[in-house]
Amino acid sequence: xxxxxxxxxxxxxxxxxxxxxxxxxxxxxxxxxxxxxxxxxxxxxxxxxxxxxxxxxxxxxxxxxxxxxxxxxxxxxxxxxxxxxxxxxxxxxxxxxxxxxxxxxxxxxxxxxxxxxxxxxxxxxxxxxxxxxxxxxxxxxxxxxxxxxxxxxxxxxxxxxxxxxxxxxxxxxxxxxxxxxxxxxxxxxxxxxxxxxxxxxxxxxxxxxxxxxxxxxxxxxxxxxxxxxxxxxxxxxxxxxxxxxxxxxxxxxxxxxxxxxxxxxxxxxxxxxxxxxxxxxxxxxxxxxxxxxxxxxxxxxxxxxxx
Numbered sequence: 001x002x003x004x005x006x007x008x009x010x011x012x013x014x015x016x017x018x019x020x021x022x023x024x025x026x027x028x029x030x031x032x033x034x035x036x037x038x039x040x041x042x043x044x045x046x047x048x049x050x051x052x053x054x055x056x057x058x059x060x061x062x063x064x065x066x067x068x069x070x071x072x073x074x075x076x077x078x079x080x081x082x083x084x085x086x087x088x089x090x091x092x093x094x095x096x097x098x099x100x101x102x103x104x105x106x107x108x109x110x111x112x113x114x115x116x117x118x119x120x121x122x123x124x125x126x127x128x129x130x131x132x133x134x135x136x137x138x139x140x141x142x143x144x145x146x147x148x149x150x151x152x153x154x155x156x157x158x159x160x161x162x163x164x165x166x167x168x169x170x171x172x173x174x175x176x177x178x179x180x181x182x183x184x185x186x187x188x189x190x191x192x193x194x195x196x197x198x199x200x201x202x203x204x205x206x207x208x209x210x211x212x213x214x215x216x217x218x219x220x221x222x223x224x225x226x227x228x229x230x231x232x233x234x235x236x237x238x239x240x241x242x243x244x245x246x247x248x249x250x251x252x253x254x255x256x257x258x259x260x261x262x263x264x265x266x267x268x269x270x271x272x273x274x275x276x277x278x279x280x281x282x283x284x285x286x287x288x289x290x291x292x293x294x295x296x297x298x299x300x301x302x303x304x305x306x307x
Contacts, residue, residue, distance in 0.1 A: 001081055003040045004032040010075045027068040040076060045086040052088070066091045100243040101228060101236040108136065108244075110224040119219050122212055123202055128220070130186035131200055131213065135238060137179035139245035139271050141165065142238045146208055148199040155184050165272050214238060246271065 007028050014021045034051050035043055052065050066087065073085040103111075112129060120128045134145055144162045152161040158180045160173040175183075187199070198207040217238050221227070226236055246267065253260050 001040050003035055003038055003043060006040050006076060006081060007032045007072065010072050013075070014071075023064065024068040024071070027065050028072060031065075031069060041082055043086050045088075048086045049088065063091045099230070101234075101240040102247050103136075103226070103236065103240065103244045107224070107226045111220055111226060114220050114224040116223075119223050120216050123208060123216055126186055127200055127202070127208065128213070128216060130182055131208070132217075132241065133179060133182050135241040136245050137182075138173050138175050139242050140173070141242060141272075142210060142213065144272070146198070146200060146210060146213070150187075150197050150199050153183060153187070153199050155180055155187070162272065169272060171272050242271070 011021060011025055011028060014024070031051055035047060048069070052062055052069075054062070069087055070085075073082065073087060076082045077085065111132065115125045115128050115132075117125055131145060134140060135142065138160065140160075140162065144165050147163070148160065152163065154161070158175050158177070160175060161170065162173055163170045165171070183199075200208045202208050202212065214237070221236060228235055249267065250260065250264075253263055
């Protein structure tokens with residue numbers, strides 16, 4: 001049996017069972033394209049390893065590809081389509097630790113100032129500005145922001161309804177008056193009769209795609225001269241706006257002497273994390289935050305301020 005039709009069968013099955021499988025679809029699609037029009041049993045371990053290795057760096061993406069292929073080959077083995085798997089027994093240890101980028105206020109201002117029709121070609125400057133401010137102001141994932149429909153944005157009560165997010169959860173996200181005004185200004189020139197239309201639209205009226213906004217943001221970042229200087233491997237990207245929304249809030253809570261562990265539970269719910277452990281990772285993201293947490297611990301250990 002040919003590889004590519006088998007990949008399609010697997011993806012169809014998983015999606016019919018309710019799995020989103022967006023990233024896995026991209027990985028398996030790229031795998032099928034790389035292997036070409038071959039029989040499933042003709043895929044060699046050396047070819048699979050070349051696909052996994054990519055540019056040679058062992059990153060989290062190596063493991064993601066391995067996990068996606070492992071699921072596919074389990075499917076093929078269970079159905080007798082192959083007698084063995086060409087995958088390595090296990091992924092190598094990933095030494096690279098992802099460090100998100102926390103934008104400074106000056107960098108955020110430069111990004112907004114760099115929004116021009118030339119930079120945002122394909123999207124209006126108003127769309128890009130409103131979208132970036134939403135990601136920063138509400139800490140949404142980019143996928144959540146792009147999926148918002150007009151009916152999900154209640155500007156009378158300043159509440160967003162984020163439906164079926166990363167962990168298949170729906171949550172209500174309150175927003176502040178300034179962000180509400182930004183979204184009101186963005187929505188005013190547009191007809192809002194069809195409540196099922198996407199809130200963010202491209203110039204042609206079609207929904208904004210993730211690839212388009214990521215391409216535009218890459219140009220915007222260069223125009224604003226926003227780049228890493230801390231030795232981190234990855235340049236700042238859209239998802240870092242979500243991290244930037246969370247970290248300053250934590251720093252402020254520490255400085256105010258607030259009960260951070262209690263507030264972390266609320267922040268976790270606001271961000272749509274599946275558990276508080278995902279939110280606790282923010283505590284190590286910046287030197288300022290680590291310093292505030294360490295100072296709090298020292299005061300507590302020495303019998304100082306009560307938390």
